[in-house]
Amino acid sequence: MSLTIGALSRQAQVKVPTIRYYEQIGLLAEPSRTEGQQRRYGQDDVRRLNFIRHARELGFEVEAIRQLLDLTGTPDRSCGEVHDITKAHLAEVKDKIARLTALRDELEAMVTCDHRRISECRIIEVLADHGQCQHAEH
Amino acid sequence: MSLTIGALSRQAQVKVPTIRYYEQIGLLAEPSRTEGQQRRYGQDDVRRLNFIRHARELGFEVEAIRQLLDLTGTPDRSCGEVHDITKAHLAEVKDKIARLTALRDELEAMVTCDHRRISECRIIEVLADHGQCQHAEH
DNA sequence: CTTGAACCTCTAGTCACTAGAGGATGTAGG
DNA sequence: CCTACATCCTCTAGTGACTAGAGGTTCAAG
Numbered sequence: 001m002s003l004t005i006g007a008l009s010r011q012a013q014v015k016v017p018t019i020r021y022y023e024q025i026g027l028l029a030e031p032s033r034t035e036g037q038q039r040r041y042g043q044d045d046v047r048r049l050n051f052i053r054h055a056r057e058l059g060f061e062v063e064a065i066r067q068l069l070d071l072t073g074t075p076d077r078s079c080g081e082v083h084d085i086t087k088a089h090l091a092e093v094k095d096k097i098a099r100l101t102a103l104r105d106e107l108e109a110m111v112t113c114d115h116r117r118i119s120e121c122r123i124i125e126v127l128a129d130h131g132q133c134q135h136a137e138h
Numbered sequence: 139m140s141l142t143i144g145a146l147s148r149q150a151q152v153k154v155p156t157i158r159y160y161e162q163i164g165l166l167a168e169p170s171r172t173e174g175q176q177r178r179y180g181q182d183d184v185r186r187l188n189f190i191r192h193a194r195e196l197g198f199e200v201e202a203i204r205q206l207l208d209l210t211g212t213p214d215r216s217c218g219e220v221h222d223i224t225k226a227h228l229a230e231v232k233d234k235i236a237r238l239t240a241l242r243d244e245l246e247a248m249v250t251c252d253h254r255r256i257s258e259c260r261i262i263e264v265l266a267d268h269g270q271c272q273h274a275e276h
Numbered sequence: 277c278t279t280g281a282a283c284c285t286c287t288a289g290t291c292a293c294t295a296g297a298g299g300a301t302g303t304a305g306g
Numbered sequence: 307c308c309t310a311c312a313t314c315c316t317c318t319a320g321t322g323a324c325t326a327g328a329g330g331t332t333c334a335a336g
Binding site: 047050051054055058059068071072074075076077078079080082083086087089090093094096097100101103104106107108110111113115116117118119120121123124126127128129130 | 185188189192193196197206209210212213214215216217218220221224225227228231232234235238239241242244245246248249251253254255256257258259261262264265266267268
């Protein structure tokens with residue numbers, strides 16, 4: 001019933017070197033080994049790795065995931081800390097969206113230049129002179 | 139009329155180690171030196187570094203900036219390539235916004251959990267089970 | 277001539293992996 | 307039992323765009 005690292009990789013959709021990396025940084029426990037030193041995993045590892053992968057997909061940093069995993073070890077405590085971590089992450093995501101949106105608008109305004117010579121290109125002009133930006137605050 | 143690296147740093151709003159880094163990777167030319175090997179810059183360097191800083195603020199990668207700077211060296215050519223680079227970057231920005239927005243919605247749905255015990259927390263549940271996501275495609 | 281801020285080079289660290297070298301193990305088929 | 311060979315092992319180095327720090331030198335003001 002034990003899984004090789006390759007089988008775990010397929011089940012959790014996480015690449016083999018990434019699994020070893022997660023073990024190295026302590027996100028995954030060191031698994032049991034065969035006599036020939038090959039890793040063997042169980043269903044707990046599959047669940048834990050799925051949790052990690054999903055959190056990464058949702059953009060959580062490894063440190064945040066480490067904390068979330070630690071918290072799952074104390075199921076009776078209030079989930080206030082879990083919320084704090086998630087809300088902090090959500091705030092970062094919103095902040096990134098805001099900055100990227102401003103950036104997008106700036107770029108949209110720039111590409112309105114019709115194709116001419118580089119010496120007259122609006123894109124180059126804006127890049128060379130910050131004052132030509134719509135919003136000054138970046 | 140020549141500037142020290144510190145003066146250039148203040149004028150272009152780029153940190154000193156970053157200027158040296160740009161020189162190392164070839165974005166800035168090697169400047170002249172004093173007898174004691176200290177760098178001295180001119181107004182051309184200020185303009186070039188301002189261009190670089192502004193492009194970085196707009197999220198262009200160093201490789202793209204390198205190409206844009208090369209293109210400014212051929213002012214009579216059509217600015218088609220400049221547009222191509224900018225449009226490609228804009229597309230990436232839009233793509234990032236789309237992914238972050240999906241992510242934000244997912245996180246918003248998760249934090250609707252009212253504070254309970256970790257063993258019943260909706261955030262932990264969703265993280266542990268991808269199937270509970272609103273959108274399956276991440 | 278002295279002080280001390282600013283400069284110099286070089287190495288290593290950041291984050292979350294990814295790639296590759298060079299070799300060992302495990303398992304399926306014959 | 308033996309042979310392929312896919313998969314596994316460890317280790318080092320690379321990615322992007324810087325940032326930090328050590329240990330030493332230069333420049334300009336007073």
